Amino acid sequence: MEIETLDELDDHLDSDGPLRGLRLQGLDLTTYGARLAAHGDLTGLVVLGGTVPVPVAELLLTRGAIIFPGVADAPVDPWRGLYLPSDLYAGLEDGYSSTPDARAYAWFVDAQLRTDAYCTLVRAIHDDSVTDELDEFVQGRSVVGIMGGHALQRNSAAYAGAAQLGHALAEEGHLVATGGGPGAMEAANLGALCRSAAALEDAIGHIAGVPGFRPDVTSWAATALAARDVVVGDQPQAPTETMGPSARSLGIPTWFYGHEPPNVFCDVIAKYFSNAIREEGLLARSNGGIVVLDGAAGTVQEVFQAVTPLFYASDDAPLPPLVLVGREHWTERVPVWATVQALAAGRPMADAIHLVDSIDEVLPLLGPPTP
Known part of the structure; x- marks a missing residue:
């Protein structure tokens, strides 16, 4: 207990x-x-x-x-579990490099500490604590994972589309989970966080002036934090242990890709040192379905990680839908759809995979929340 x-x-x-x-x-x-x-x-x-x-x-x-005991010389508390965006970006006014998020990444990639047994133990304890609290956080919720590339710019039509998808899913009662990074992930988390279409439109307008996190993470994050303050208003953040039923936006990023900063539009952030645990955990918890937007190598990896349990599922197992959005992208630019179809042929997963042209076609394929 x-x-x-x-x-x-x-x-x-x-x-x-x-x-x-x-x-x-x-x-x-x-x-x-x-x-x-x-x-x-x-x-x-x-x-x-x-x-x-x-x-x-x-x-x-x-x-x-x-x-x-607690750990005095690590930049993270290995027992703390989930984070609020304000936890990871504390001290941003002094530059991103001074934040706990940036310091944790620097500690993680330090060549002398990378294989140190003590540091390895601290990271393992930390990630286990995150998993423990994350399980409690999502319990009883229909979670829809949205995958997509980190390079999507805030001032693009595709960004607005991803945000609208996140908003629509959250309005249906789903908890929207992403990899917690920039681009399409940020857009989906922002859309889910906003409680109205008007608030979403205003927020995108507020952040569009800093379209990407390169070359200045500080400005990118500061602009987003200011927009977040407007979205959530003056309501205090609820403790994570009581937020499960009301949360709409979840990010699951990793310090393995620490050059991609976490976005701030999540109710909570489950940030891991181990990318393998993080990716498997994100996909496994997406019990309401997985939606894949435009992306490159990292997104392709997530597609096939999602395909594997569908491929090996038993005949009577309920399968969450896997929806790839963007016919031209997934059949021509990054032609993975043919492989997914070939794997699905003659198997129950054939009914669970979908290729659509636009985000407008996604919601009917997912249906109402079914945790």
């Missing part, structure tokens, strides 16, 4: 329930020494991160608990 808030811990201690098997994650246990000691044997209690003063730590260890 995981306990992630002090209120939950108080309730459990008041109930006199056993502590064996509990996982206390990210809690400040400064004032809890006596209450924990009252339970005697603490064998099987695991403390993950948080604040554990030396006297409390000694008490826990001598009574059989296991403590995984």
Whole structure:
């Protein structure tokens, strides 16, 4: 049983329930020494991160608990789980290089630390914590994944189209999930975040003056954060553990592609160090379907990762639709459609794959939310 808030811990201690098997994650246990000691044997209690003063730590260890301490010299808290955009872009006023997002990427690619066993462990713990909270966040939701290239410019018709698609899906009740980066991913997240077509149009107009993240990530992100403030208004951000039912926009980026900064138009961001875990997780959680917009190598990789479980699905398994948007793109410029069709021939997946000309044809293929 995981306990992630002090209120939950108080309730459990008041109930006199056993502590064996509990996982206390990210809690400040400064004032809890006596209450924990009252339970005697603490064998099987695991403390993950948080604040554990030396006297409390000694008490826990001598009574059989296991403590995984916080990490002081890493640029991320490995126990924290999901991020808000403001977490990753804190300090942007001093330039993107000073933000936690940029510092985490620099730490990740540091040649001396890349294979260091301690740093590898920290990254693994971090990604597992993200996965743990992400599972809770999407539980019970119909998630539609939108894939597409990072190079799409904010002032293009294609960007506006991707944003309109994200908005339409969110209005239907789907949680819109993307790779969390720039371009088509940003557009879809922006569309989902906006609660009206008018707000979406205004937001695109606000950010179009900085059409891409190159060469200046700082201006690109600052313009987007200002637009986000207008979209969400003065409402405070809800804690991630209570946002699941109301969230509309989710980003799942990676520091593996750290040269592509995360977009800020997500309700929450699940950012990973491992791209393999991130990509598999994004596709596996897209239980409402996957929509693929124009893209190049990275998007093609995602297409075939999505195809693999469809190919091996049993005859009676319900299959979420895979919709490729842009007939000319996917049959001529990047001709993967013929291969997808060939793999699907004679298999249940043949009914799940679709090639359409425009985003207007997508929504009827996905249907209503079915988590």
